[in-house]
Amino acid sequence: MAQIGDEVKNKQVVFRDYVSGFPKESDFIITSSTIRLKLPQASNAVLLKILYLSCDPYMRMLMESRSAPNSYSPGSLLHGFGVAKVLESAHSDFNEGELVWGILKWEEYSVVEEPGKLFKIHHTDVPLSYYTGILGMPGITAYFGFHDICSPKKGEYVFVSAASGAVGQLVGQLAKLMGCYVVGSAGSKEKIELLKNKFGFDEVFNYKEERDLDAALKRCFPEGIDIYFENVGGKTLDAVLLNMRPHGRIAVCGMISQYNLDQMEGVHNLLHLVLQRIRMEGFSAPDYFHLYANFLEAMLPYIKEGKIKYVEDTVHGLESGPAALIGLFSGRNIGKQVVAISTE
Amino acid sequence: MAQIGDEVKNKQVVFRDYVSGFPKESDFIITSSTIRLKLPQASNAVLLKILYLSCDPYMRMLMESRSAPNSYSPGSLLHGFGVAKVLESAHSDFNEGELVWGILKWEEYSVVEEPGKLFKIHHTDVPLSYYTGILGMPGITAYFGFHDICSPKKGEYVFVSAASGAVGQLVGQLAKLMGCYVVGSAGSKEKIELLKNKFGFDEVFNYKEERDLDAALKRCFPEGIDIYFENVGGKTLDAVLLNMRPHGRIAVCGMISQYNLDQMEGVHNLLHLVLQRIRMEGFSAPDYFHLYANFLEAMLPYIKEGKIKYVEDTVHGLESGPAALIGLFSGRNIGKQVVAISTE
Ligand SMILES: NC(=O)c1ccc[n+]([C@@H]2O[C@H](COP(=O)([O-])OP(=O)(O)OC[C@H]3O[C@@H](n4cnc5c(N)ncnc54)[C@H](OP(=O)(O)O)[C@@H]3O)[C@@H](O)[C@H]2O)c1
Numbered sequence: 001m002a003q004i005g006d007e008v009k010n011k012q013v014v015f016r017d018y019v020s021g022f023p024k025e026s027d028f029i030i031t032s033s034t035i036r037l038k039l040p041q042a043s044n045a046v047l048l049k050i051l052y053l054s055c056d057p058y059m060r061m062l063m064e065s066r067s068a069p070n071s072y073s074p075g076s077l078l079h080g081f082g083v084a085k086v087l088e089s090a091h092s093d094f095n096e097g098e099l100v101w102g103i104l105k106w107e108e109y110s111v112v113e114e115p116g117k118l119f120k121i122h123h124t125d126v127p128l129s130y131y132t133g134i135l136g137m138p139g140i141t142a143y144f145g146f147h148d149i150c151s152p153k154k155g156e157y158v159f160v161s162a163a164s165g166a167v168g169q170l171v172g173q174l175a176k177l178m179g180c181y182v183v184g185s186a187g188s189k190e191k192i193e194l195l196k197n198k199f200g201f202d203e204v205f206n207y208k209e210e211r212d213l214d215a216a217l218k219r220c221f222p223e224g225i226d227i228y229f230e231n232v233g234g235k236t237l238d239a240v241l242l243n244m245r246p247h248g249r250i251a252v253c254g255m256i257s258q259y260n261l262d263q264m265e266g267v268h269n270l271l272h273l274v275l276q277r278i279r280m281e282g283f284s285a286p287d288y289f290h291l292y293a294n295f296l297e298a299m300l301p302y303i304k305e306g307k308i309k310y311v312e313d314t315v316h317g318l319e320s321g322p323a324a325l326i327g328l329f330s331g332r333n334i335g336k337q338v339v340a341i342s343t344e
Numbered sequence: 345m346a347q348i349g350d351e352v353k354n355k356q357v358v359f360r361d362y363v364s365g366f367p368k369e370s371d372f373i374i375t376s377s378t379i380r381l382k383l384p385q386a387s388n389a390v391l392l393k394i395l396y397l398s399c400d401p402y403m404r405m406l407m408e409s410r411s412a413p414n415s416y417s418p419g420s421l422l423h424g425f426g427v428a429k430v431l432e433s434a435h436s437d438f439n440e441g442e443l444v445w446g447i448l449k450w451e452e453y454s455v456v457e458e459p460g461k462l463f464k465i466h467h468t469d470v471p472l473s474y475y476t477g478i479l480g481m482p483g484i485t486a487y488f489g490f491h492d493i494c495s496p497k498k499g500e501y502v503f504v505s506a507a508s509g510a511v512g513q514l515v516g517q518l519a520k521l522m523g524c525y526v527v528g529s530a531g532s533k534e535k536i537e538l539l540k541n542k543f544g545f546d547e548v549f550n551y552k553e554e555r556d557l558d559a560a561l562k563r564c565f566p567e568g569i570d571i572y573f574e575n576v577g578g579k580t581l582d583a584v585l586l587n588m589r590p591h592g593r594i595a596v597c598g599m600i601s602q603y604n605l606d607q608m609e610g611v612h613n614l615l616h617l618v619l620q621r622i623r624m625e626g627f628s629a630p631d632y633f634h635l636y637a638n639f640l641e642a643m644l645p646y647i648k649e650g651k652i653k654y655v656e657d658t659v660h661g662l663e664s665g666p667a668a669l670i671g672l673f674s675g676r677n678i679g680k681q682v683v684a685i686s687t688e
């Protein structure tokens with residue numbers, strides 16, 4: 001095992017250049033540099049060993065030049081959520097050996113100059129990778145997106161798209177715990193089975209096999225939809241709008257079907273917002289990060305009592321990262337897409 | 345003046361048949377029948393003399409076969425909001441000589457079998473036609489749509505489309521009273537001048553003369569938009585979405601630019617709901633009718649103190665009704681479109 005002071009190899013993933021259309025593996029470069037495991041004096045930094053990196057759909061938006069100045073810089077390292085162990089700390093809040101999650105660079109060892117935004121991990125009786133998913137950003141997204149934005153009530157009819165994913169599988173299970181009737185859509189037979197048999201969705205459909213999404217929704221929701229947890233956008237949203245019940249709510253979490261398009265598809269049925277008096281609301285996980293302690297208090301018992309299950313899809317090694325990341329946009333991942341970097 | 349028991353002429357407007365595309369005058373038939381001014385015994389009805397009828401954009405939706413069973417029945421009388429005087433009442437809640445507003449048929453004299461949904465008019469020190477506008481359905485729409493759905497705060501940036509209309513002129517003035525910065529768009533020079541000089545909008549533009557709505561909004565809102573009061577839909581909504589500030593609100597009141605289209609235009613920029621965490625919410629005036637007393641308490645003083653002005657566009661006689669109604673969709677009306685039937 002590498003020691004403080006050692007000079008070690010450090011694999012990294014470099015973002016080559018702005019992307020248009022679907023990202024390809026060649027949009028990323030795997031490089032191998034070296035790093036001395038020693039913090040400069042008089043810094044506030046921490047030196048981390050990365051354990052897990054997370055593949056999240058929002059990363060696609062940072063690959064656009066039009067997202068500048070927030071986008072990834074061509075030639076610079078990719079970054080995203082991840083879990084790491086503190087090897088050395090020059091920051092008074094962090095100590096060697098502690099575990100953290102937060103935004104990290106895609107490399108094996110990493111110096112974080114301003115570690116103030118990292119969350120400390122106190123609960124280690126769950127898989128550490130969970131802090132990229134159910135106990136990390138996607139978990140916060142599902143929990144607050146559902147409870148705060150959807151205003152759910154027992155017995156309501158809930159639809160979740162991209163339902164087997166990092167966020168969707170949680171929303172479905174939270175809705176079931178709330179006593180809702182829950183329908184999910186996903187893009188493969190295997191995912192559909194997972195929804196029914198593992199996560200307890202009441203009804204499911206494979207959107208790729210439905211010629212008419214409106215008809216599929218009418219079949220699953222003869223009474224209409226009270227809550228739509230929107231992960232995909234485009235045609236699915238248009239079909240949902242036709243099936244909303246009065247005073248329904250649409251939590252706009254994301255629109256993954258649109259992220260790789262140069263011009264986003266038009267949504268035609270927005271007049272139904274008036275006809276049915278619907279609230280449609282976008283939200284963003286970081287707005288809820290200050291409530292992380294409350295979130296853990298709710299979520300940890302669900303995990304420990306087996307009331308919520310979490311499925312991950314793990315690839316190994318940084319060099320597998322780019323393919324896993326771009327796989328999100330073809331539905332390659334079954335559950336939360338994780339890149340395991342090191343188990344130490 | 346006609347007396348109870350007389351048989352009198354009764355002009356009526358008949359809805360010919362379902363409409364597609366823009367409605368035409370020939371979609372309505374002016375007929376003249378006779379009516380005996382006497383209620384049948386043992387009824388609960390009231391006999392009304394109609395004073396004012398209101399032209400409202402929602403009436404276009406009732407001309408569609410796809411709105412059935414709520415649409416107008418081909419061959420039957422048109423109906424809409426209006427103001428009337430009670431000539432005779434068989435209903436214990438209503439007395440001869442009282443004034444009412446509510447949904448009425450488009451005719452000169454009318455028997456309302458179930459008058460329970462009519463509102464009584466107690467305040468007659470304002471023009472009675474106001475009960476089709478500022479003190480009727482459009483007023484309720486503006487007041488609750490703005491205060492309840494937009495959650496306005498002093499100093500916020502507010503945009504109103506169809507700003508000189510029945511609803512829009514009120515929203516703009518309510519927003520000014522709230523201390524907001526208010527921009528309105530409308531479709532003619534005359535309307536634009538009204539917005540600036542009569543209603544006190546801070547900034548205005550003629551959307552028909554702007555080649556690039558996004559640029560027009562950026563010019564009027566260098567800091568972006570907090571609140572959009574949506575009356576028109578389509579391209580305006582798409583441009584607004586690009587200019588919303590974080591945590592902005594869009595009250596979806598209506599989308600008049602879409603009512604005459606067979607397929608509604610696609611809206612492409614909904615992803616901004618997530619990026620800026622925007623709430624977009626449809627609402628409907630009748631949901632607030634139970635709060636009518638509170639509404640009057642707020643609105644009457646504004647009128648009497650001259651804090652809110654109201655512009656009406658009045659045509660005379662039932663036979664002028666159809667042209668006035670369809671004129672809403674070409675912007676013929678300047679202010680609230682009223683049809684004056686009788687002044688007695
Ligand atoms: N607002 C926030 O703060 C926030 C936070 C986290 C995530 N999000 C959003 O939430 C959504 C889900 O994220 P996640 O992390 O849970 O991802 P995920 O569902 O684990 O992975 C993405 C999945 O999206 C589906 N997909 C890909 N392309 C699609 C298309 N064209 N049409 C329909 N489905 C498609 C695929 O599943 P199928 O096989 O079912 O197609 C794929 O597996 C995304 O839109 C993401 O941007 C928002």
Ligand SMILES: NC(=O)c1ccc[n+]([C@@H]2O[C@H](COP(=O)([O-])OP(=O)(O)OC[C@H]3O[C@@H](n4cnc5c(N)ncnc54)[C@H](OP(=O)(O)O)[C@@H]3O)[C@@H](O)[C@H]2O)c1
Nearest residue numbers: 401485509510511530531575597598599600601628629675
């Ligand atoms: N949710 C509810 O309960 C409720 C209640 C009342 C009204 N509404 C809605 O509120 C909106 C305004 O109603 P209102 O009664 O105040 O009508 P209004 O503004 O008095 O009259 C309609 C105006 O719409 C504008 N217009 C027509 N076609 C247009 C187009 N293609 N693009 C842009 N503007 C167009 C015209 O003005 P320009 O000259 O400026 O184009 C026209 O004068 C409508 O969408 C209506 O359906 C909703």
